[in-house]
Amino acid sequence: MTEFQNNKRILIFSDQSYLLQANEKVRELTEEGYQCEVVSMPVSSNKAEQLLAQQPLGSLVWIYSEEDSAQAIEYAARNAGFSKNEIWINKSSEQNTRIFCSQCHHINEISSAEMFECERCHIKLDPSNHYSIYHKS
């Protein structure tokens, strides 16, 4: 039996600042036979949820946006039933690394991987690369 192929539909959420990049990508994907729909952000959470829930089974979600709004869309997509590997977030949007403080659970944004102090509880942290998709850090 041949393997199942993912559905060739992609719902793309994009911030104004990424629209050029997103549209460029859509051109490429369309040539490869994908059906893309671009939603420009900001978008109300109701609207996003509604759009997500209407997607055919096996569709993909791509998000071109800054962290916080990307996270909101991702959360809504997970809630609508998308699998973790059906959601893709534009990684270049993460200029700062998010570090989860192991002591007080505050999430710090830092730009280098040196030792630093947690902004909330002031413990010294030596960042590791253990990553949580849940906390995004």
Add this chain to the structure above:
Amino acid sequence: MEDFYEVKVQEIKQLTPTIKSFTFISENTELPSFGAGSHITLHLPMGMRQYSLINNPLDMINEYEIAVKKTGHLESGSTYLHEDIYEGDVVKVSPPDNYFPLQMEGKHHVFFAAGIGITPFWSMMSYLRSLGESFELHYAVSGQDACPFYNEMNERYANQVTYYLMDRDSKTKKLKERLRELKVGTHVYICGPQSYMDFIVTYCRELGYPKKYIHEERFKARKLEHPTRFKVTIVNEKKTIQVNSNQSLLEALHDAGITIPSACRQGICGSCEVKVCNGEVLHNDTFLTANEKTDKMLTCVSRGKGHISIAVE
């Protein structure tokens, strides 16, 4: 949990002209609970036979309920159950196993059943109803008389069930229409004759629905019922050994001084894997993927046919 239980037939009901339900109870032991989609294995004179449980797992007190369709073969398990089993008889059953669980993260569950394939869904629907989850049933059955729970079905699930009582072509068309509309968050479950299941699975694949959302009930034996002897050449050790019918390849290798790691000895952990270089293998595990089975085998449960050759690390 025991390897098997002796249970008493408490009640037999004629559901349709060809389908009977059987309720088994135990008077002295607590029967293990089960999840929707589970089956039990009955130890019958003609061998082991698996049947889906139809009771609501949340309502189970200490009974197992199955529904069996008489297939007509004289030698079959179903004929035996229909003709030779009476209320009060005692039967041996292995504890429930579940190859067909509900994916509880699903937002909506869509069941496709044909004929007696309704049985696992009867349990799933009552479970989902108790939980308040969303589902629908598409049921292909030759007529109202052939439908085992017709009245109850219409009373309880009037808004969830669609019957397919029409001719083949219209049936296919209507199924395809529904399948084309599936939305994200849906899990699909299929149970019925092989051709029916293949039709739905193939169409789902054409539509680009990922396999992880499409679940098929496939019964298969846990254990080879009659293992036979075979020969094995261990290529990189330049040794050939015999595996007797009463031992596993893992044990035979061990006796020959070749120790490979093992843990579960049930074909579920993958620890005892070896490379297969040549020969036909009777795979008996539930661990390896179809692709892995082309050149690997698990020595605790799988066997060779005739003479095979393998390589160990």
Add this chain to the structure above:
Amino acid sequence: MSVKAEQFPFPFTEDRYAYSNNSSLQKPARSVTMTDRYLEEIQLKRELLQANHQRCFRSLPLSLESQWEAMRRIFNELAENEPEHFSFEKRGNEYRFQNLLLGEEERFKYRDLSSIERQPLDIAGRHVQEDLIIMGDRHDGLFLEAGQLCFPSNWSLTFVLGMDFKSIHTPVPGITHKDFIGKVERFISRIRQNEAWERKNWSMTISNKLDTPLETYANWGKLRLQVTDENVGELVHLRVEVQRLLRLPLTNDILFTIHTYLLSLNDLIRNDLWLKRLYTTIQFLSDDIAEYKGIALYKNELMQFLEKTLSEKGISL
């Protein structure tokens, strides 16, 4: 909190240690065990839960059904295996669990949240020495969906909540070698309903402290620097986690329980075989695992102590 040597589940069956799937099927299937540290450990648990509830109990909404199932299962096991200490009665949908050791009682209506004051796993965990974790078996893998965790060996429940099985294990050195952890996940997904598998994991803890979460590392981690030739036998404890994996039949999720045992080296070396095995294991332990388990900092002192004891006892290897 050390346990008596007779109740200590010594983990080494060979002289070398490497990560492997060391799980074995348990008959009968049990998820919890009582030792004579019961009262002390329950008291400590309750204090930790009181002081740091957020750190010790976390759950996602999807885990609720499994929490109910786990609670009922655990109370049933306690009443069945220790009938002199616990009882569990059912009348229709109403249940009553009695803990005679603590003089406590839990009453609830199954699956009725209005009948309980805490989440079910948070109730059940207060009556057993084990830490309790629910791993949801989803179509795209196993995910940590709830936990009551008081005695972790340097990890954080809050951090791993919602995380998939593989990602939880990324800090472990070499764990992806030959897809080890992928195969373990596949194994877990094949565990049959009502079956329980057991494995042992080990580490070392300085002092007899059970609660060593990542969150308070700053307080207990520094003790590793205080090990000297004189105090090693008293300070260093072998820490063994007896872990059980039970497939909950109704929800098809996994209840993962961790029972942590500590034994000081001074107590451990009374057993010659244990002494020998521990020595050879530490001797051949790879550097990255020694580092991961935090042993690297005092490995010299530890080895000298074990060698000295072996020669005093006249044991040859």
